[in-house]
Amino acid sequence: MADHSHHAEIDKVTGTATTGHEWDGIKELNTPLPRWWIWTFYATIVWALGYFVVYPAWPLVDGYTKGLFGYSSRAELAVELAKLDAVRGGKMAVLATAPLADIEKDPGLLALARAKGKVVFGDNCAPCHGSGAAGSKGFPNLNDDDWLWGGSLEQIEQTIKYGARSGHDDAHQGNMPAFGKDGLLTAEQIVTVVNYVRSLSGLSTRPGSDLAAGKQVFAETCSSCHGDEAKGNPELGSPNLTDKIWLYGSDEATMIDTLTNGRGGVMPAWAGRLDPATIKAMTVYVHSLGGGK
Incomplete structure:
Protein backbone atom coordinates (compact mmCIF):
# COMPACT_ATOMS: atom_id res chain seq x y z
CA MET A 1 0.00 0.00 0.00
CA ALA A 2 1.14 3.57 -0.63
CA ASP A 3 2.21 5.61 2.37
CA HIS A 4 1.54 9.37 2.03
CA SER A 5 2.76 10.40 5.53
CA HIS A 6 6.44 11.17 4.82
CA HIS A 7 6.51 13.72 1.93
CA ALA A 8 9.69 15.38 3.14
CA GLU A 9 11.60 12.17 3.82
CA ILE A 10 15.15 12.07 2.47
CA ASP A 11 16.45 8.82 1.03
CA LYS A 12 19.54 7.85 3.04
CA VAL A 13 21.35 6.21 0.13
CA THR A 14 20.94 8.91 -2.53
CA GLY A 15 20.19 11.95 -0.40
CA THR A 16 17.19 12.71 -2.63
CA ALA A 17 13.77 13.58 -1.26
CA THR A 18 11.06 11.01 -1.78
CA THR A 19 7.56 11.59 -3.10
CA GLY A 20 6.03 9.88 -0.13
CA HIS A 21 4.97 6.91 -2.21
CA GLU A 22 6.06 3.45 -1.13
CA TRP A 23 5.30 0.04 -2.66
CA ASP A 24 6.41 -3.12 -0.90
CA GLY A 25 9.16 -1.26 0.89
CA ILE A 26 10.41 0.48 -2.29
CA LYS A 27 10.25 4.28 -2.07
CA GLU A 28 9.84 6.58 -5.07
CA LEU A 29 12.49 9.27 -5.35
CA ASN A 30 11.46 12.77 -6.34
CA THR A 31 14.31 13.23 -8.81
CA PRO A 32 14.01 16.53 -10.69
CA LEU A 33 14.23 16.54 -14.46
CA PRO A 34 17.46 17.87 -15.98
CA THR A 65 -6.54 28.86 -40.96
CA LYS A 66 -4.15 30.01 -43.71
CA GLY A 67 -1.29 31.08 -41.43
CA LEU A 68 0.82 34.25 -41.68
CA PHE A 69 3.08 32.71 -44.33
CA GLY A 70 0.17 31.62 -46.51
CA TYR A 71 2.00 28.38 -47.23
CA SER A 72 0.25 25.62 -49.21
CA SER A 73 1.82 22.27 -50.09
CA ARG A 74 -0.68 21.95 -52.94
CA ALA A 75 0.34 25.32 -54.37
CA GLU A 76 4.00 24.37 -54.01
CA LEU A 77 3.34 21.12 -55.87
CA ALA A 78 1.55 23.03 -58.63
CA VAL A 79 4.59 25.27 -59.04
CA GLU A 80 6.94 22.29 -59.21
CA LEU A 81 4.72 20.54 -61.76
CA ALA A 82 4.60 23.70 -63.85
CA LYS A 83 8.39 23.81 -63.83
CA LEU A 84 8.53 20.16 -64.85
CA ASP A 85 6.04 20.75 -67.66
CA ALA A 86 8.16 23.66 -68.87
CA VAL A 87 11.21 21.40 -69.00
CA ARG A 88 9.34 18.59 -70.74
CA GLY A 89 7.14 20.82 -72.86
CA GLY A 90 9.26 20.79 -76.00
CA LYS A 91 9.90 17.05 -75.90
CA MET A 92 6.25 16.23 -75.19
CA ALA A 93 5.24 18.37 -78.18
CA VAL A 94 7.60 16.35 -80.38
CA LEU A 95 6.22 13.15 -78.86
CA ALA A 96 2.68 14.21 -79.71
CA THR A 97 3.46 14.69 -83.39
CA ALA A 98 6.02 11.91 -83.99
CA PRO A 99 4.85 8.64 -85.58
CA LEU A 100 4.83 5.73 -83.15
CA ALA A 101 7.47 3.80 -85.08
CA ASP A 102 9.79 6.84 -85.05
CA ILE A 103 9.43 7.19 -81.29
CA GLU A 104 10.77 3.67 -80.77
CA LYS A 105 13.69 4.37 -83.12
CA ASP A 106 14.74 7.55 -81.29
CA PRO A 107 16.52 6.68 -78.00
CA GLY A 108 15.64 10.01 -76.40
CA LEU A 109 11.96 9.91 -77.33
CA LEU A 110 11.76 6.23 -76.43
CA ALA A 111 13.17 6.87 -72.95
CA LEU A 112 10.76 9.78 -72.43
CA ALA A 113 7.78 7.77 -73.66
CA ARG A 114 8.58 4.77 -71.47
CA ALA A 115 9.14 6.91 -68.38
CA LYS A 116 5.95 8.89 -68.95
CA GLY A 117 3.98 5.80 -69.95
CA LYS A 118 5.03 3.86 -66.86
CA VAL A 119 3.75 6.59 -64.55
CA VAL A 120 0.48 6.97 -66.43
CA PHE A 121 0.02 3.19 -66.54
CA GLY A 122 0.48 2.99 -62.78
CA ASP A 123 -2.10 5.73 -62.21
CA ASN A 124 -4.74 4.52 -64.66
CA CYS A 125 -4.20 0.91 -65.78
CA ALA A 126 -2.59 -0.90 -62.86
CA PRO A 127 -5.86 -1.30 -60.89
CA CYS A 128 -7.02 -3.77 -63.58
CA HIS A 129 -3.84 -5.03 -65.25
CA GLY A 130 -1.61 -4.98 -62.16
CA SER A 131 1.42 -2.82 -61.41
CA GLY A 132 3.59 -5.17 -63.47
CA ALA A 133 0.95 -5.48 -66.24
CA ALA A 134 0.66 -9.23 -65.59
CA GLY A 135 -3.14 -9.00 -65.49
CA SER A 136 -5.53 -11.20 -63.54
CA LYS A 137 -8.71 -13.18 -64.16
CA GLY A 138 -10.65 -11.25 -66.79
CA PHE A 139 -7.88 -8.70 -67.32
CA PRO A 140 -5.26 -9.51 -69.98
CA ASN A 141 -1.58 -9.99 -69.28
CA LEU A 142 0.21 -7.31 -71.31
CA ASN A 143 3.63 -8.97 -71.03
CA ASP A 144 2.89 -11.98 -73.21
CA ASP A 145 2.33 -12.13 -76.97
CA ASP A 146 -1.38 -13.01 -76.83
CA TRP A 147 -3.44 -10.00 -77.88
CA LEU A 148 -7.23 -9.99 -78.19
CA TRP A 149 -7.29 -6.89 -80.35
CA GLY A 150 -3.79 -7.02 -81.81
CA GLY A 151 -0.37 -6.21 -80.41
CA SER A 152 1.12 -3.82 -82.98
CA LEU A 153 1.80 -0.21 -82.00
CA GLU A 154 -1.18 1.02 -84.01
CA GLN A 155 -3.51 -1.65 -82.63
CA ILE A 156 -2.47 -0.98 -79.03
CA GLU A 157 -2.98 2.75 -79.53
CA GLN A 158 -6.43 2.08 -81.02
CA THR A 159 -7.39 -0.02 -77.99
CA ILE A 160 -6.11 2.54 -75.49
CA LYS A 161 -7.84 5.41 -77.27
CA TYR A 162 -11.26 3.90 -77.71
CA GLY A 163 -11.38 0.82 -75.50
CA ALA A 164 -13.55 -2.25 -75.90
CA ARG A 165 -17.31 -2.10 -75.46
CA SER A 166 -16.73 1.29 -73.80
CA GLY A 167 -19.60 3.08 -75.47
CA HIS A 168 -17.28 5.04 -77.76
CA ASP A 169 -18.24 4.95 -81.44
CA ASP A 170 -14.79 3.66 -82.41
CA ALA A 171 -14.46 1.11 -79.58
CA HIS A 172 -13.95 -2.61 -80.22
CA GLN A 173 -17.37 -4.23 -80.13
CA GLY A 174 -16.92 -8.01 -80.34
CA ASN A 175 -18.16 -10.15 -77.47
CA MET A 176 -18.61 -13.80 -76.54
CA PRO A 177 -22.29 -14.82 -76.97
CA ALA A 178 -24.20 -16.61 -74.21
CA PHE A 179 -24.74 -19.86 -76.13
CA GLY A 180 -26.44 -21.64 -73.26
CA LYS A 181 -28.50 -18.83 -71.75
CA ASP A 182 -29.77 -17.73 -75.15
CA GLY A 183 -30.61 -21.28 -76.21
CA LEU A 184 -28.08 -21.44 -79.05
CA LEU A 185 -26.53 -24.67 -77.76
CA THR A 186 -27.75 -27.37 -75.40
CA ALA A 187 -25.89 -28.15 -72.20
CA GLU A 188 -24.68 -31.40 -73.77
CA GLN A 189 -23.37 -29.59 -76.86
CA ILE A 190 -21.55 -27.09 -74.67
CA VAL A 191 -19.77 -29.84 -72.72
CA THR A 192 -18.90 -31.56 -76.00
CA VAL A 193 -17.42 -28.48 -77.68
CA VAL A 194 -15.62 -27.44 -74.49
CA ASN A 195 -13.79 -30.75 -74.38
CA TYR A 196 -12.91 -30.43 -78.07
CA VAL A 197 -11.48 -26.94 -77.44
CA ARG A 198 -9.54 -28.25 -74.44
CA SER A 199 -7.97 -30.88 -76.66
CA LEU A 200 -6.71 -28.15 -79.02
CA SER A 201 -4.38 -26.74 -76.36
CA GLY A 202 -3.37 -30.04 -74.80
CA LEU A 203 -5.70 -29.87 -71.81
CA SER A 204 -7.26 -33.00 -70.37
CA THR A 205 -10.69 -34.08 -71.61
CA ARG A 206 -13.46 -36.10 -70.04
CA PRO A 207 -13.16 -39.85 -70.57
CA GLY A 208 -15.34 -40.88 -73.50
CA SER A 209 -15.62 -37.34 -74.91
CA ASP A 210 -16.80 -37.31 -78.52
CA LEU A 211 -14.17 -34.96 -79.94
CA ALA A 212 -15.45 -35.46 -83.48
CA ALA A 213 -18.89 -34.22 -82.43
CA GLY A 214 -17.24 -31.33 -80.58
CA LYS A 215 -15.32 -30.40 -83.70
CA GLN A 216 -18.57 -30.35 -85.67
CA VAL A 217 -20.23 -28.06 -83.12
CA PHE A 218 -17.18 -25.81 -83.21
CA ALA A 219 -17.23 -25.62 -87.00
CA GLU A 220 -20.91 -24.72 -87.05
CA THR A 221 -20.94 -22.32 -84.10
CA CYS A 222 -17.50 -21.02 -83.14
CA SER A 223 -15.32 -20.97 -86.26
CA SER A 224 -16.94 -17.82 -87.64
CA CYS A 225 -15.18 -15.84 -84.90
CA HIS A 226 -12.29 -18.01 -83.77
CA GLY A 227 -11.40 -19.32 -87.25
CA ASP A 228 -11.43 -22.83 -88.66
CA GLU A 229 -8.18 -23.64 -86.85
CA ALA A 230 -9.25 -21.81 -83.67
CA LYS A 231 -6.36 -19.34 -83.94
CA GLY A 232 -8.57 -16.37 -83.12
CA ASN A 233 -9.27 -13.08 -84.90
CA PRO A 234 -8.00 -9.70 -83.59
CA GLU A 235 -10.61 -7.89 -85.67
CA LEU A 236 -13.31 -9.44 -83.50
CA GLY A 237 -11.37 -9.76 -80.25
CA SER A 238 -11.61 -13.55 -80.52
CA PRO A 239 -8.78 -15.29 -78.62
CA ASN A 240 -6.53 -18.02 -79.92
CA LEU A 241 -7.90 -21.25 -78.43
CA THR A 242 -4.90 -23.39 -79.30
CA ASP A 243 -2.40 -21.81 -76.92
CA LYS A 244 -2.31 -22.17 -73.14
CA ILE A 245 -3.30 -18.59 -72.34
CA TRP A 246 -6.79 -18.30 -70.89
CA LEU A 247 -8.27 -14.99 -69.78
CA TYR A 248 -10.86 -16.41 -67.40
CA GLY A 249 -9.26 -19.76 -66.58
CA SER A 250 -8.73 -23.12 -68.29
CA ASP A 251 -10.66 -25.44 -65.99
CA GLU A 252 -13.66 -27.16 -67.53
CA ALA A 253 -16.22 -25.49 -65.25
CA THR A 254 -15.02 -22.00 -66.19
CA MET A 255 -15.07 -22.81 -69.89
CA ILE A 256 -18.59 -24.20 -69.63
CA ASP A 257 -19.64 -21.04 -67.80
CA THR A 258 -18.09 -18.92 -70.57
CA LEU A 259 -20.10 -20.66 -73.29
CA THR A 260 -23.25 -20.74 -71.21
CA ASN A 261 -23.32 -17.11 -70.05
CA GLY A 262 -20.95 -15.36 -72.47
CA ARG A 263 -18.22 -12.81 -71.80
CA GLY A 264 -18.03 -9.10 -72.49
CA GLY A 265 -15.43 -7.31 -70.41
CA VAL A 266 -15.13 -3.54 -70.80
CA MET A 267 -11.94 -1.62 -71.57
CA PRO A 268 -12.47 2.12 -70.99
CA ALA A 269 -11.74 4.67 -73.71
CA TRP A 270 -8.91 7.00 -72.74
CA ALA A 271 -9.28 9.45 -75.62
CA GLY A 272 -10.49 12.69 -74.08
CA ARG A 273 -9.25 11.69 -70.64
CA LEU A 274 -5.59 11.65 -71.60
CA ASP A 275 -3.92 13.97 -74.10
CA PRO A 276 -2.55 12.54 -77.37
CA ALA A 277 1.10 12.68 -76.25
CA THR A 278 0.28 10.76 -73.06
CA ILE A 279 -1.65 8.10 -75.00
CA LYS A 280 1.33 7.70 -77.33
CA ALA A 281 3.66 7.37 -74.34
CA MET A 282 1.46 4.69 -72.80
CA THR A 283 1.21 2.90 -76.16
CA VAL A 284 4.99 2.74 -76.48
CA TYR A 285 5.34 1.66 -72.84
CA VAL A 286 2.86 -1.21 -73.19
CA HIS A 287 4.38 -2.25 -76.53
CA SER A 288 7.84 -2.36 -74.94
CA LEU A 289 6.82 -4.65 -72.09
CA GLY A 290 7.82 -7.64 -74.18
CA GLY A 291 4.67 -8.87 -75.86
CA GLY A 292 4.18 -6.20 -78.48
CA LYS A 293 4.30 -7.27 -82.11
Whole structure:
Protein backbone atom coordinates (compact mmCIF):
# COMPACT_ATOMS: atom_id res chain seq x y z
CA MET A 1 0.00 0.00 0.00
CA ALA A 2 1.14 3.57 -0.63
CA ASP A 3 2.21 5.61 2.37
CA HIS A 4 1.54 9.37 2.03
CA SER A 5 2.76 10.40 5.53
CA HIS A 6 6.44 11.17 4.82
CA HIS A 7 6.51 13.72 1.93
CA ALA A 8 9.69 15.38 3.14
CA GLU A 9 11.60 12.17 3.82
CA ILE A 10 15.15 12.07 2.47
CA ASP A 11 16.45 8.82 1.03
CA LYS A 12 19.54 7.85 3.04
CA VAL A 13 21.35 6.21 0.13
CA THR A 14 20.94 8.91 -2.53
CA GLY A 15 20.19 11.95 -0.40
CA THR A 16 17.19 12.71 -2.63
CA ALA A 17 13.77 13.58 -1.26
CA THR A 18 11.06 11.01 -1.78
CA THR A 19 7.56 11.59 -3.10
CA GLY A 20 6.03 9.88 -0.13
CA HIS A 21 4.97 6.91 -2.21
CA GLU A 22 6.06 3.45 -1.13
CA TRP A 23 5.30 0.04 -2.66
CA ASP A 24 6.41 -3.12 -0.90
CA GLY A 25 9.16 -1.26 0.89
CA ILE A 26 10.41 0.48 -2.29
CA LYS A 27 10.25 4.28 -2.07
CA GLU A 28 9.84 6.58 -5.07
CA LEU A 29 12.49 9.27 -5.35
CA ASN A 30 11.46 12.77 -6.34
CA THR A 31 14.31 13.23 -8.81
CA PRO A 32 14.01 16.53 -10.69
CA LEU A 33 14.23 16.54 -14.46
CA PRO A 34 17.46 17.87 -15.98
CA ARG A 35 17.22 21.59 -16.64
CA TRP A 36 18.15 21.16 -20.31
CA TRP A 37 15.24 18.76 -20.75
CA ILE A 38 12.78 21.22 -19.18
CA TRP A 39 13.96 24.08 -21.42
CA THR A 40 13.73 21.82 -24.47
CA PHE A 41 10.16 20.93 -23.51
CA TYR A 42 9.25 24.60 -23.16
CA ALA A 43 10.88 25.31 -26.54
CA THR A 44 8.72 22.68 -28.24
CA ILE A 45 5.62 24.35 -26.78
CA VAL A 46 6.73 27.74 -28.13
CA TRP A 47 7.54 26.13 -31.49
CA ALA A 48 4.09 24.52 -31.68
CA LEU A 49 2.34 27.80 -30.88
CA GLY A 50 4.43 29.58 -33.49
CA TYR A 51 3.64 26.88 -36.06
CA PHE A 52 -0.08 27.31 -35.44
CA VAL A 53 0.28 31.02 -36.19
CA VAL A 54 2.49 31.05 -39.29
CA TYR A 55 1.38 27.82 -41.08
CA PRO A 56 -2.05 26.36 -41.99
CA ALA A 57 -3.10 24.39 -38.96
CA TRP A 58 -6.61 24.70 -37.52
CA PRO A 59 -9.67 23.35 -39.35
CA LEU A 60 -12.63 25.72 -39.64
CA VAL A 61 -16.24 25.22 -40.65
CA ASP A 62 -15.62 26.70 -44.10
CA GLY A 63 -11.94 25.85 -44.55
CA TYR A 64 -8.85 26.21 -42.37
CA THR A 65 -6.54 28.86 -40.96
CA LYS A 66 -4.15 30.01 -43.71
CA GLY A 67 -1.29 31.08 -41.43
CA LEU A 68 0.82 34.25 -41.68
CA PHE A 69 3.08 32.71 -44.33
CA GLY A 70 0.17 31.62 -46.51
CA TYR A 71 2.00 28.38 -47.23
CA SER A 72 0.25 25.62 -49.21
CA SER A 73 1.82 22.27 -50.09
CA ARG A 74 -0.68 21.95 -52.94
CA ALA A 75 0.34 25.32 -54.37
CA GLU A 76 4.00 24.37 -54.01
CA LEU A 77 3.34 21.12 -55.87
CA ALA A 78 1.55 23.03 -58.63
CA VAL A 79 4.59 25.27 -59.04
CA GLU A 80 6.94 22.29 -59.21
CA LEU A 81 4.72 20.54 -61.76
CA ALA A 82 4.60 23.70 -63.85
CA LYS A 83 8.39 23.81 -63.83
CA LEU A 84 8.53 20.16 -64.85
CA ASP A 85 6.04 20.75 -67.66
CA ALA A 86 8.16 23.66 -68.87
CA VAL A 87 11.21 21.40 -69.00
CA ARG A 88 9.34 18.59 -70.74
CA GLY A 89 7.14 20.82 -72.86
CA GLY A 90 9.26 20.79 -76.00
CA LYS A 91 9.90 17.05 -75.90
CA MET A 92 6.25 16.23 -75.19
CA ALA A 93 5.24 18.37 -78.18
CA VAL A 94 7.60 16.35 -80.38
CA LEU A 95 6.22 13.15 -78.86
CA ALA A 96 2.68 14.21 -79.71
CA THR A 97 3.46 14.69 -83.39
CA ALA A 98 6.02 11.91 -83.99
CA PRO A 99 4.85 8.64 -85.58
CA LEU A 100 4.83 5.73 -83.15
CA ALA A 101 7.47 3.80 -85.08
CA ASP A 102 9.79 6.84 -85.05
CA ILE A 103 9.43 7.19 -81.29
CA GLU A 104 10.77 3.67 -80.77
CA LYS A 105 13.69 4.37 -83.12
CA ASP A 106 14.74 7.55 -81.29
CA PRO A 107 16.52 6.68 -78.00
CA GLY A 108 15.64 10.01 -76.40
CA LEU A 109 11.96 9.91 -77.33
CA LEU A 110 11.76 6.23 -76.43
CA ALA A 111 13.17 6.87 -72.95
CA LEU A 112 10.76 9.78 -72.43
CA ALA A 113 7.78 7.77 -73.66
CA ARG A 114 8.58 4.77 -71.47
CA ALA A 115 9.14 6.91 -68.38
CA LYS A 116 5.95 8.89 -68.95
CA GLY A 117 3.98 5.80 -69.95
CA LYS A 118 5.03 3.86 -66.86
CA VAL A 119 3.75 6.59 -64.55
CA VAL A 120 0.48 6.97 -66.43
CA PHE A 121 0.02 3.19 -66.54
CA GLY A 122 0.48 2.99 -62.78
CA ASP A 123 -2.10 5.73 -62.21
CA ASN A 124 -4.74 4.52 -64.66
CA CYS A 125 -4.20 0.91 -65.78
CA ALA A 126 -2.59 -0.90 -62.86
CA PRO A 127 -5.86 -1.30 -60.89
CA CYS A 128 -7.02 -3.77 -63.58
CA HIS A 129 -3.84 -5.03 -65.25
CA GLY A 130 -1.61 -4.98 -62.16
CA SER A 131 1.42 -2.82 -61.41
CA GLY A 132 3.59 -5.17 -63.47
CA ALA A 133 0.95 -5.48 -66.24
CA ALA A 134 0.66 -9.23 -65.59
CA GLY A 135 -3.14 -9.00 -65.49
CA SER A 136 -5.53 -11.20 -63.54
CA LYS A 137 -8.71 -13.18 -64.16
CA GLY A 138 -10.65 -11.25 -66.79
CA PHE A 139 -7.88 -8.70 -67.32
CA PRO A 140 -5.26 -9.51 -69.98
CA ASN A 141 -1.58 -9.99 -69.28
CA LEU A 142 0.21 -7.31 -71.31
CA ASN A 143 3.63 -8.97 -71.03
CA ASP A 144 2.89 -11.98 -73.21
CA ASP A 145 2.33 -12.13 -76.97
CA ASP A 146 -1.38 -13.01 -76.83
CA TRP A 147 -3.44 -10.00 -77.88
CA LEU A 148 -7.23 -9.99 -78.19
CA TRP A 149 -7.29 -6.89 -80.35
CA GLY A 150 -3.79 -7.02 -81.81
CA GLY A 151 -0.37 -6.21 -80.41
CA SER A 152 1.12 -3.82 -82.98
CA LEU A 153 1.80 -0.21 -82.00
CA GLU A 154 -1.18 1.02 -84.01
CA GLN A 155 -3.51 -1.65 -82.63
CA ILE A 156 -2.47 -0.98 -79.03
CA GLU A 157 -2.98 2.75 -79.53
CA GLN A 158 -6.43 2.08 -81.02
CA THR A 159 -7.39 -0.02 -77.99
CA ILE A 160 -6.11 2.54 -75.49
CA LYS A 161 -7.84 5.41 -77.27
CA TYR A 162 -11.26 3.90 -77.71
CA GLY A 163 -11.38 0.82 -75.50
CA ALA A 164 -13.55 -2.25 -75.90
CA ARG A 165 -17.31 -2.10 -75.46
CA SER A 166 -16.73 1.29 -73.80
CA GLY A 167 -19.60 3.08 -75.47
CA HIS A 168 -17.28 5.04 -77.76
CA ASP A 169 -18.24 4.95 -81.44
CA ASP A 170 -14.79 3.66 -82.41
CA ALA A 171 -14.46 1.11 -79.58
CA HIS A 172 -13.95 -2.61 -80.22
CA GLN A 173 -17.37 -4.23 -80.13
CA GLY A 174 -16.92 -8.01 -80.34
CA ASN A 175 -18.16 -10.15 -77.47
CA MET A 176 -18.61 -13.80 -76.54
CA PRO A 177 -22.29 -14.82 -76.97
CA ALA A 178 -24.20 -16.61 -74.21
CA PHE A 179 -24.74 -19.86 -76.13
CA GLY A 180 -26.44 -21.64 -73.26
CA LYS A 181 -28.50 -18.83 -71.75
CA ASP A 182 -29.77 -17.73 -75.15
CA GLY A 183 -30.61 -21.28 -76.21
CA LEU A 184 -28.08 -21.44 -79.05
CA LEU A 185 -26.53 -24.67 -77.76
CA THR A 186 -27.75 -27.37 -75.40
CA ALA A 187 -25.89 -28.15 -72.20
CA GLU A 188 -24.68 -31.40 -73.77
CA GLN A 189 -23.37 -29.59 -76.86
CA ILE A 190 -21.55 -27.09 -74.67
CA VAL A 191 -19.77 -29.84 -72.72
CA THR A 192 -18.90 -31.56 -76.00
CA VAL A 193 -17.42 -28.48 -77.68
CA VAL A 194 -15.62 -27.44 -74.49
CA ASN A 195 -13.79 -30.75 -74.38
CA TYR A 196 -12.91 -30.43 -78.07
CA VAL A 197 -11.48 -26.94 -77.44
CA ARG A 198 -9.54 -28.25 -74.44
CA SER A 199 -7.97 -30.88 -76.66
CA LEU A 200 -6.71 -28.15 -79.02
CA SER A 201 -4.38 -26.74 -76.36
CA GLY A 202 -3.37 -30.04 -74.80
CA LEU A 203 -5.70 -29.87 -71.81
CA SER A 204 -7.26 -33.00 -70.37
CA THR A 205 -10.69 -34.08 -71.61
CA ARG A 206 -13.46 -36.10 -70.04
CA PRO A 207 -13.16 -39.85 -70.57
CA GLY A 208 -15.34 -40.88 -73.50
CA SER A 209 -15.62 -37.34 -74.91
CA ASP A 210 -16.80 -37.31 -78.52
CA LEU A 211 -14.17 -34.96 -79.94
CA ALA A 212 -15.45 -35.46 -83.48
CA ALA A 213 -18.89 -34.22 -82.43
CA GLY A 214 -17.24 -31.33 -80.58
CA LYS A 215 -15.32 -30.40 -83.70
CA GLN A 216 -18.57 -30.35 -85.67
CA VAL A 217 -20.23 -28.06 -83.12
CA PHE A 218 -17.18 -25.81 -83.21
CA ALA A 219 -17.23 -25.62 -87.00
CA GLU A 220 -20.91 -24.72 -87.05
CA THR A 221 -20.94 -22.32 -84.10
CA CYS A 222 -17.50 -21.02 -83.14
CA SER A 223 -15.32 -20.97 -86.26
CA SER A 224 -16.94 -17.82 -87.64
CA CYS A 225 -15.18 -15.84 -84.90
CA HIS A 226 -12.29 -18.01 -83.77
CA GLY A 227 -11.40 -19.32 -87.25
CA ASP A 228 -11.43 -22.83 -88.66
CA GLU A 229 -8.18 -23.64 -86.85
CA ALA A 230 -9.25 -21.81 -83.67
CA LYS A 231 -6.36 -19.34 -83.94
CA GLY A 232 -8.57 -16.37 -83.12
CA ASN A 233 -9.27 -13.08 -84.90
CA PRO A 234 -8.00 -9.70 -83.59
CA GLU A 235 -10.61 -7.89 -85.67
CA LEU A 236 -13.31 -9.44 -83.50
CA GLY A 237 -11.37 -9.76 -80.25
CA SER A 238 -11.61 -13.55 -80.52
CA PRO A 239 -8.78 -15.29 -78.62
CA ASN A 240 -6.53 -18.02 -79.92
CA LEU A 241 -7.90 -21.25 -78.43
CA THR A 242 -4.90 -23.39 -79.30
CA ASP A 243 -2.40 -21.81 -76.92
CA LYS A 244 -2.31 -22.17 -73.14
CA ILE A 245 -3.30 -18.59 -72.34
CA TRP A 246 -6.79 -18.30 -70.89
CA LEU A 247 -8.27 -14.99 -69.78
CA TYR A 248 -10.86 -16.41 -67.40
CA GLY A 249 -9.26 -19.76 -66.58
CA SER A 250 -8.73 -23.12 -68.29
CA ASP A 251 -10.66 -25.44 -65.99
CA GLU A 252 -13.66 -27.16 -67.53
CA ALA A 253 -16.22 -25.49 -65.25
CA THR A 254 -15.02 -22.00 -66.19
CA MET A 255 -15.07 -22.81 -69.89
CA ILE A 256 -18.59 -24.20 -69.63
CA ASP A 257 -19.64 -21.04 -67.80
CA THR A 258 -18.09 -18.92 -70.57
CA LEU A 259 -20.10 -20.66 -73.29
CA THR A 260 -23.25 -20.74 -71.21
CA ASN A 261 -23.32 -17.11 -70.05
CA GLY A 262 -20.95 -15.36 -72.47
CA ARG A 263 -18.22 -12.81 -71.80
CA GLY A 264 -18.03 -9.10 -72.49
CA GLY A 265 -15.43 -7.31 -70.41
CA VAL A 266 -15.13 -3.54 -70.80
CA MET A 267 -11.94 -1.62 -71.57
CA PRO A 268 -12.47 2.12 -70.99
CA ALA A 269 -11.74 4.67 -73.71
CA TRP A 270 -8.91 7.00 -72.74
CA ALA A 271 -9.28 9.45 -75.62
CA GLY A 272 -10.49 12.69 -74.08
CA ARG A 273 -9.25 11.69 -70.64
CA LEU A 274 -5.59 11.65 -71.60
CA ASP A 275 -3.92 13.97 -74.10
CA PRO A 276 -2.55 12.54 -77.37
CA ALA A 277 1.10 12.68 -76.25
CA THR A 278 0.28 10.76 -73.06
CA ILE A 279 -1.65 8.10 -75.00
CA LYS A 280 1.33 7.70 -77.33
CA ALA A 281 3.66 7.37 -74.34
CA MET A 282 1.46 4.69 -72.80
CA THR A 283 1.21 2.90 -76.16
CA VAL A 284 4.99 2.74 -76.48
CA TYR A 285 5.34 1.66 -72.84
CA VAL A 286 2.86 -1.21 -73.19
CA HIS A 287 4.38 -2.25 -76.53
CA SER A 288 7.84 -2.36 -74.94
CA LEU A 289 6.82 -4.65 -72.09
CA GLY A 290 7.82 -7.64 -74.18
CA GLY A 291 4.67 -8.87 -75.86
CA GLY A 292 4.18 -6.20 -78.48
CA LYS A 293 4.30 -7.27 -82.11
